[in-house]
Amino acid sequence: MTKILCVHSFRGGTGKSNLSANLATALAMTGRRVAVVDTDLASPGVHVLFQFTPGPDDATLNDHLQGSAPIEACCHEVTPDEVKRKGGHIFLLPASMDSDRIARLLREGYSVEALNDAIFEIAELKDLDAVIVDTHPGINEETLLTTAISDCLVMVMRPDSQDYLGTAVALEVAQRLEVPNARLVVNKLPRHFDAEQVRNRVQQSYGIPLGAVLPLSDELLDLASGGLALLEVGDHPWSKGVEALAQQLIDDIL
Amino acid sequence: MTSFDTTPWPRTVLSMGLLVSLDPPALRRLLKAGLRRGLPPEDLDDLLRSDWQIEPDSPDATALIHALQERGWLLWHQETQRWKTHFG
Ligand SMILES: Nc1ncnc2c1ncn2[C@@H]1O[C@H](COP(=O)(O)OP(=O)(O)OP(=O)(O)O)[C@@H](O)[C@H]1O
Ligand SMILES: [Mg+2]
Numbered sequence: 001m002t003k004i005l006c007v008h009s010f011r012g013g014t015g016k017s018n019l020s021a022n023l024a025t026a027l028a029m030t031g032r033r034v035a036v037v038d039t040d041l042a043s044p045g046v047h048v049l050f051q052f053t054p055g056p057d058d059a060t061l062n063d064h065l066q067g068s069a070p071i072e073a074c075c076h077e078v079t080p081d082e083v084k085r086k087g088g089h090i091f092l093l094p095a096s097m098d099s100d101r102i103a104r105l106l107r108e109g110y111s112v113e114a115l116n117d118a119i120f121e122i123a124e125l126k127d128l129d130a131v132i133v134d135t136h137p138g139i140n141e142e143t144l145l146t147t148a149i150s151d152c153l154v155m156v157m158r159p160d161s162q163d164y165l166g167t168a169v170a171l172e173v174a175q176r177l178e179v180p181n182a183r184l185v186v187n188k189l190p191r192h193f194d195a196e197q198v199r200n201r202v203q204q205s206y207g208i209p210l211g212a213v214l215p216l217s218d219e220l221l222d223l224a225s226g227g228l229a230l231l232e233v234g235d236h237p238w239s240k241g242v243e244a245l246a247q248q249l250i251d252d253i254l
Numbered sequence: 255m256t257s258f259d260t261t262p263w264p265r266t267v268l269s270m271g272l273l274v275s276l277d278p279p280a281l282r283r284l285l286k287a288g289l290r291r292g293l294p295p296e297d298l299d300d301l302l303r304s305d306w307q308i309e310p311d312s313p314d315a316t317a318l319i320h321a322l323q324e325r326g327w328l329l330w331h332q333e334t335q336r337w338k339t340h341f342g
Contacts, residue, residue, distance in 0.1 A: 111341050111342045113338075113339075113341045116289055116290065120290060141269060141270045141271060144270035144273070145289070148274075148286050148289055149289050173274060176282065177286060178279075178282070178286065
């Protein structure tokens, strides 16, 4: 049965898209079949990490949610060669980067029921082990839905006071929705921060398992979302941390 | 006398924002169970027994399902033979 992993944060720029893409890569490196769904329809971005640009003829999630494109047509294989060699597959369901389409989506909206159905339809069609949902930050109809349907909610935060408060709000909602599993990921930990102290604070604050503490990294800044850290700087502590998180999710959820 | 009161439940279309605010928790759980691939009838029966303490064929169960159907929150899908939570 396909597992749904929802990568979310209360505030923007925490590293959700980078984590989603690299987590997908780590899972696919073990031979699994994984899809990444860009539900950040207002400001899509995860396609960039796979160096995928939807062309004029490429259907996007928008064409399914607000049109008649079958979901399979919106699903693009983006498996890097290194992952192919390990027998894994990564599929991407990108959101449209066309400003008119984004405006139309905001103007007309769509039913989140269609998003729910799309995720489970593609899971079946592609025989997926996992669907990773990259989200828009904060609480809205989409993030409430993707939280509600997730087998595991991966909450990303920076060690920042606004993030601490916001994460508590998002987790309160997740609790009302009785999400079966959640993991906290602290990203962008500055070098001079005491990781142990952050670990303790986070665990005491939220009472949910800590999935990873990932460093603020010059290498990631240099990469500037232009590629997958896991493949470009595989030995970096950030990449190792994501790999360990993937293994944790494999052991506990998948 | 039913063990639950459906009268305070709003008569508006369902959204996730509404779902998350609904009480009792068993109502949220039922509507959540109708997400994903939907809820096969036998799973709904189990849920009614375990979460609502009502027998699937009882008048209470009929009243509950009717309250949800009437609001358009939970619909029966002939094609998949499942109950599905419906928005909008
Ligand atoms: N650990 C890190 N160290 C340094 N830079 C990072 C790290 N993680 C992410 N970044 C950078 O932070 C920026 C935001 O990352 P990303 O787009 O993944 O976040 P996001 O949570 O998806 O943002 P949004 O909320 O806008 O969707 C990017 O420029 C990315 O390269
Ligand atoms: Mg993002």
